[in-house]
Amino acid sequence: MAMAELYFVLRVIVSDDDVWRDQFYNGNFMKERGKILNMYWVFQDDFLSVVVSETAQLIALWMSVGFAHGVCNTDNFSLLSITIDYGPFGFMEAYNPDFVPNTSDDEKRYKIGNQVNVGMFNLHKLLQALSPLLNPRQKQLAAQILDHFPVLYYIRFRELFKAKLGLLGERESDDDLIAFLLHHFWALRKISEHELFPVWVSQYLLRLESNTNDSDSKRRKRMASVNPRYVLKNWMAESAVQKAEMNDFSEVHLLQQVLQRPFQEHSAAEKAGYSSPTPSWAKDLRVSCSS
Template structure:
């Protein structure tokens, strides 16, 4: 949820860059020292987390997932003290600064704060700026522009979270301060990639209640979009509020449509056939029960031959399939899968 404050405790926005394609990128330094919002923090970042952000944001980009980008990483000789696992064991680490870039760093929280404090003129000005700069398909003079803006964010957020799920990515801190209005992945903190398939996977060791577990990401997305709608409501008339509420309720359908499409592609399923959803859910159930590796199960399904799979003659090197094949219902799933591939 929104932290009731706007501003990053260890990031400085230093300007805008235009590349040779005419694209504008906002440049930000993370770990560059104290900001007005650092409170008791030092505003620094450590090498460990900086390398993680650099590598993951670039990996996400090349996986085709909308994301901020890492431009450079500079290592410092300064000592930074951190409690990595929040267990009271404070250790000395090397500091670092990441230069990162995004088309925009505006988040849902950027609008929430203005509504919260009743700054509606500023809210309207900021929204019009965001629409004009980043949503060219929306006419900034159109009376329904805020509804159109909301509709776009709802749809694109559903697409983004489905993409996260398709690669087993858990963000770790999915509050409204960390949800981009441009529906890109930002603020790489205690994220993680799921290994053994587990809907309860939580990469953030401080998330004791598992609020942001990977299996909750889709529902958290809707929760955050509802908060966005609450922030927009003062600028909407009754008819627009009703329309926006209907748009929000379309979010699950947008999400599951993209989720289904992505997982069908992972299984090599073409076209739309009855039973596809059940086939996907059946496999995920078997993976959960056997703790099969999420990424390698799908990879090895794409590499094994049909005859090997049908005969359950799984080579030793396909260790993830070996794991899931221990479940008594795996032969049943294989039969359904091969039958579907032939349809």
């Protein structure tokens, strides 16, 4: 339905209190049982399943664009599986599973490569809080649902990276294609020099041939729609902040325009170097909750 597509849901709330209603807006007020009509209801057996599934999908999305939340405490995770309270966040400047944008995270608890594990930990804490409300059958079911989290995450993660590579359908070799890239992203500039890279390219091209009803132009268009050209790297935000402190908000406005359409090439963004390698002065730039 249209409302659902717009991410709106309605709820039913019933009260024993009578309230004044003007049903036809003709001035004829009368008392009736208080009620709010609803078209959606979250069943108790589905609640945890939905939260676990959508949390897995959210973290997979984070990882697909190199986003590190920075402070993945339980209170900074949402039951709605939306990204909240991410003050000291950051996008990876270069591939590094140990990337930590938060200056106060000395132990690297919330490093980007640990976000999946932290998500699982937070869901365990949610289940722990809900346990007093559950009967034995529900507790057993909840544990089974939670155990499925890693699988749900990997399924979504795999889907996202297949889309990034322009792959359609299912092939056994897909996992190998993705794994090679992820393993060697740390040396992306030298990946073409890897002894197995020609083999990977051959396998990739062969895999593309199995895309039914596809063409290079269609594939490029799909890939461009899921591989953002621009993300808000810390150096970009820092540059805008420095100018704003001098009462120059031009870069703030530029970032607003660019990040509204991160998949599209923007001439001013190209001139500013937003799609180029990170400047040397910002290689180790990190932020805090008060940044």
